[in-house]
Amino acid sequence: MTDFDLIISQGTIATASDIFKADVGIKDGRITAIAEGLDGAVRIIDADGKFVLPGGVEAHCHIEQESGMGIMAADDYKSGSISAVFGGNTTIIPFAAQHRGQSLREVIELYHDRAAPKAVIDYAFHLIISDANEQVLGQELPALIKAGYTSFKVFLTYPLLKLEDRDVLNILAIARENGALTMVHAENDDIIRWLSDRLMANGNVAPKYHAMSHARIAESEASNRAIQLARLLDTPLLIVHVSSEEAAKVIRRAQDDGLKVFAETCPQYLFLTADDIDKDGMEGAKFCCSPPPRNAADQEAMWRGLSNGTFQVFHSDHAPYRFDETGKLNAGPNAPFKKLANGVPGIELRMPLLFSEGVGKGRISLNEFVALTSTNAAKIYGLHPRKGTIAVGSDADIAVWNPDREITVTHDILHDNVGYTPYEGMLLKGWPEKVISRGRVAVEDGKLGVEPGSGNFLERSPGYDFIRPKGDLPLEIDPEHNFGAKILLDDRFS
Ligand code: URP
Ligand code: ZN
Ligand code: ZN
Numbered sequence: 435m436t437d438f439d440l441i442i443s444q445g446t447i448a449t450a451s452d453i454f455k456a457d458v459g460i461k462d463g464r465i466t467a468i469a470e471g472l473d474g475a476v477r478i479i480d481a482d483g484k485f486v487l488p489g490g491v492e493a494h495c496h497i498e499q500e501s502g503m504g505i506m507a508a509d510d511y512k513s514g515s516i517s518a519v520f521g522g523n524t525t526i527i528p529f530a531a532q533h534r535g536q537s538l539r540e541v542i543e544l545y546h547d548r549a550a551p552k553a554v555i556d557y558a559f560h561l562i563i564s565d566a567n568e569q570v571l572g573q574e575l576p577a578l579i580k581a582g583y584t585s586f587k588v589f590l591t592y593p594l595l596k597l598e599d600r601d602v603l604n605i606l607a608i609a610r611e612n613g614a615l616t617m618v619h620a621e622n623d624d625i626i627r628w629l630s631d632r633l634m635a636n637g638n639v640a641p642k643y644h645a646m647s648h649a650r651i652a653e654s655e656a657s658n659r660a661i662q663l664a665r666l667l668d669t670p671l672l673i674v675h676v677s678s679e680e681a682a683k684v685i686r687r688a689q690d691d692g693l694k695v696f697a698e699t700c701p702q703y704l705f706l707t708a709d710d711i712d713k714d715g716m717e718g719a720k721f722c723c724s725p726p727p728r729n730a731a732d733q734e735a736m737w738r739g740l741s742n743g744t745f746q747v748f749h750s751d752h753a754p755y756r757f758d759e760t761g762k763l764n765a766g767p768n769a770p771f772k773k774l775a776n777g778v779p780g781i782e783l784r785m786p787l788l789f790s791e792g793v794g795k796g797r798i799s800l801n802e803f804v805a806l807t808s809t810n811a812a813k814i815y816g817l818h819p820r821k822g823t824i825a826v827g828s829d830a831d832i833a834v835w836n837p838d839r840e841i842t843v844t845h846d847i848l849h850d851n852v853g854y855t856p857y858e859g860m861l862l863k864g865w866p867e868k869v870i871s872r873g874r875v876a877v878e879d880g881k882l883g884v885e886p887g888s889g890n891f892l893e894r895s896p897g898y899d900f901i902r903p904k905g906d907l908p909l910e911i912d913p914e915h916n917f918g919a920k921i922l923l924d925d926r927f928s
Contacts, residue, residue: 438466438475439873445481445834449488449823450805458486460830463872468826479868479875481834487804488823489524489831489869490785491811493560494674494698494749496777497528498548501753502564502592505764505775508754508851511552512886514781517752517850519555519876519884521782522866524831525812525821525892526555529587531562534594538563538574542583546891553889554882555871556829558817560617561586564594566601571608579612582893584816586616587674590656591623591724602663607922610669613896615696615814617672620656620681621725625649630772639770641718645708645726647771653725654680661688661695666918670694672814675751677703677725679735686744696814698747699736701780701787702727706856719762721856722771723753723778740806741798746814748806750784753777754852761852779852783843783862789835790862816894834868841865 438459446455447468459467459475497514499507509517518526530545532538538561545559561578563570563586575586586609588602589595597605602618609616630647633639638646657673661684664671676682676699688695706727711718721727739745755761755775765773780787785807792798798806812822819828843860845853869877876884 436474436476437461438472439477440830440870440875441472441475441478442481442486442832442834442870443472443478445484445486447486447824448800448804449825450801450809453800458824458830458832460870460873463830463874465824465826465828465830468824479834484867485800485835485837486824487833487835488808489833489871490522490807491525491527491815491817491822492518492523492749492752492781492784493527493747493811493815494700495526495528495752495781496754497526497752499529499531500533501775501777502589502595503764503775505755505761508756508761509752511549512554513849513851514752514754515553515555515557515889516882517782517848519869519871519882520849522785522833522835522869523781524555524833524869524871524876525557525817527558527560527815529562530559532564534565536565538570538578542578549889549891550887552886554884554886555876555889556821556892557889558815558892558894559583562595563588563605564597566597566604571604575605575608576612579608579614582895584614584894584896586614587619588616589619590660591619591621591626596623599659599663602660603667603918606664606667606669606671610667610922615670615672615896616664617674618660619675620653620660620673621648622652622656625652625655634770634772641716641722641771641774642708642712644722644771644774645711648724648726650678650680650728653678654684657681657684661685661693664695665693667922668919670696672696672698674698675700675703675725676736676739676745678728678732682735682739682744686739689744696746697739697744698749699739699745700749700751701784702751702778702856703736704733704791705787705860707733710856716763716768719774720757720854721778722762722774722776723751724776737797740792741802745806746810748784748788749811750780751777752779752781754779754850756851756853778856779850780856782848782850783855783857786841786862786865787857789864794863816896817892821892830870830873832870833866835864836867837864839863839865839867
């Protein structure tokens, strides 16, 4: 009889708070011991000279999902989860997207059917709510929050997804009452539409005009508006895929005022700029996403936000579309920018990019890397401490990183179904060589060791109480001024 199924020995363990050398003992999929000199296992992995980190929690990815334009993502739950695990992730939280007219129950069933037979690692779903009707607000959403779907995204832009401010208020009120977290795609739809209509009318249809139409002001205005709506109801909000210095400042100011505003940025806003969208011919379409990559000053602001606590999470927003008629060029080989599928791939490179250019170049610490790519998402989205850390009792979800391994990025080495990577040719240092998912060796020597369908669905609890944005004291609810929260709290108004 051995004490452990697996021991990861002699590695340097890093969590969001500590770095120390020890062995990790794993039994029945969970971590059962962390100590020096562990012994007695079916298998021992020697991690001397390596970092032993919590597996990534990739909480912003679009897998086997129809976009707002109705285009199916190139990755299903098999290729999407395989690509994720090769990139050091052990949990994914993609979206279960409601399209108008669908019931949320029906949407959830559909996504379970898509994920269950194919996922190789554990998964949960955020909802996307595009039809905030009475049935959704009155019955389905509260019931689904109770059933463990504790976060949802709303859009302030895209014709088929966009909600009015009052719909967002209704959703925030339900989030508040039921302890869920609202995520927001914050861009002003009218600004984007107004600019694109004029650009298109003047024959400016090339991909680069996508970046021009998604002006920074559209992002900062909508971010501020979403923050004020959440402030009215004194309820947390998470702004996804922040791209610009201006929006980051809006968020930072709100956090300094004590508001519960969380924020995310993504690799495309650190490593790409609007110049990439201005590449020859249609090539720029590969880099079109919303909000678009900006410029070098915005990139610096994103790095600053990662190290000063403005951003709690760093996710890929993996929105995989092939550069052909099934994806990016769905509306034709020379489609105008308005008709290009929006989104870039990045699920497999999210962690290696941040490790190499963030930790490796001294922009963030190793602990911050762990917090940004794993622990904070697990806390915010209600999976901690089961996921997102290395601790006795947690799931044995671990990535063993070789900090010295150098890799030149080419799409050939990746496992997604996209056919290109925006990061082609980059030289990265540091790579997740072995990935353990619930104690199973999922990736080793470049090979997959787990079966499609072996990932588990994760029911989540309300998570936002675990962390607060860095900033001043939490804002006190002022009954005289915060009428929104008062109305919710006061029986006389119900
Ligand atoms: O362009 C993007 N980001 N596409 C994916 C959908 C979204 O808004 O996150
Ligand atoms: Zn979005
Ligand atoms: Zn997205």
